[in-house]
Amino acid sequence: MSERQQILIIDDETDNLRILSDILRDQADIILAKSGQQGIRKAAELKPDLILLDVIMQGLDGFEVMSALQHDATTCDIPVIFITALGDTHHEEKGFHLGACDYIQKPFHTTIVLARIKLHLELRRQRNMLEQLANIDPLTSIANRRRFEDVLKREWRVAMRKQSPISLILVDIDDFKHYNDHFGHAAGDKVLQKVSAAFSSRLQRPRDLVARFGGEEFIILLPDNDRQGCMDVMEQCRQGIEEMPLDDLQNPDICHITVSIGGYTCRPDTGSKPKDAIKMADDMLYMAKHQGKNRILWFCENEGIKESPAHSEQGSVPR
Numbered sequence: 001m002s003e004r005q006q007i008l009i010i011d012d013e014t015d016n017l018r019i020l021s022d023i024l025r026d027q028a029d030i031i032l033a034k035s036g037q038q039g040i041r042k043a044a045e046l047k048p049d050l051i052l053l054d055v056i057m058q059g060l061d062g063f064e065v066m067s068a069l070q071h072d073a074t075t076c077d078i079p080v081i082f083i084t085a086l087g088d089t090h091h092e093e094k095g096f097h098l099g100a101c102d103y104i105q106k107p108f109h110t111t112i113v114l115a116r117i118k119l120h121l122e123l124r125r126q127r128n129m130l131e132q133l134a135n136i137d138p139l140t141s142i143a144n145r146r147r148f149e150d151v152l153k154r155e156w157r158v159a160m161r162k163q164s165p166i167s168l169i170l171v172d173i174d175d176f177k178h179y180n181d182h183f184g185h186a187a188g189d190k191v192l193q194k195v196s197a198a199f200s201s202r203l204q205r206p207r208d209l210v211a212r213f214g215g216e217e218f219i220i221l222l223p224d225n226d227r228q229g230c231m232d233v234m235e236q237c238r239q240g241i242e243e244m245p246l247d248d249l250q251n252p253d254i255c256h257i258t259v260s261i262g263g264y265t266c267r268p269d270t271g272s273k274p275k276d277a278i279k280m281a282d283d284m285l286y287m288a289k290h291q292g293k294n295r296i297l298w299f300c301e302n303e304g305i306k307e308s309p310a311h312s313e314q315g316s317v318p319r
């Protein structure tokens, strides 16, 4: 909560940049941009919490900058306040119409500007908190199903555009009911946390995503990697979980838990849908369970069904 917020100020007048930075430096970290172009680049790169934007500038003017920010998925959610000498209603209306959250006219009163900016920073902070709560599974602190579905929709479109592969993976802890019945729900919860952490630590690419799909089931998205690459990563996860010590639970008769994994790799096109891909991964998971658990089954359109080579004959303990 105490993390400093960032404000990007875009203005081609050095004096204006200096005055606003002086007023605001106690409230947030200040980033400066001396032109519209520079401002657009810094906004996309640094994703500040708030942008203060002058209207009359050399090159791109403030309204053009605002349009560009609104058309970029990475910057369209950042609140923008126009700070300008253009005081007529027509321009103010245009600013709001383009999506600004406030419009401050120059010359301004320092205390009023400060109060309004503090208010917008607070709104931003609260919105971030709500987004976090809406997207994170509270037990495991990884993404929840809702977040996963949002990301999947986006990645599906990217894969269609780039004609690149995408893999969906469903993971289910083996014999988890026995585990819960034997050691209690609290111990089961710790296992869910450990399994989530095991996946998160092994999925290293920035666009990889692991989420809790529900109960003892996890779902994973691996964009832009071929079937073999994805299966290798998941095999490392499977092995890591099988070997994962559960010592802190202090149950000497438990040495490990295992997971079954179903994977599907495809190249999305106009005829395919994310929910069908999830269904394919689910079918593979079902087969993995059916064939004895603690294993990976994977379907890829060109290669048919593949099974991970190494798996122990036993499923999870306890038995």
Ligand SMILES: Nc1nc2c(ncn2[C@@H]2O[C@H](COP(=O)(O)OP(=O)(O)OP(=O)(O)O)[C@@H](O)[C@H]2O)c(=O)[nH]1
Pocket (backbone or CB within 6 Å): 139, 172, 173, 174, 175, 176, 177, 178, 180, 184, 185, 186, 187, 188, 189, 192, 214, 215, 216, 289, 293
């Ligand atoms: N501790 C804990 N258990 C959960 C949670 N969500 C679901 N479960 C339990 O997960 C278990 C799932 O049981 P089943 O669907 O029968 O599956 P299973 O015992 O893992 O058997 P297989 O899937 O065939 O290997 C149930 O006992 C649920 O209560 C949770 O948040 N915490």
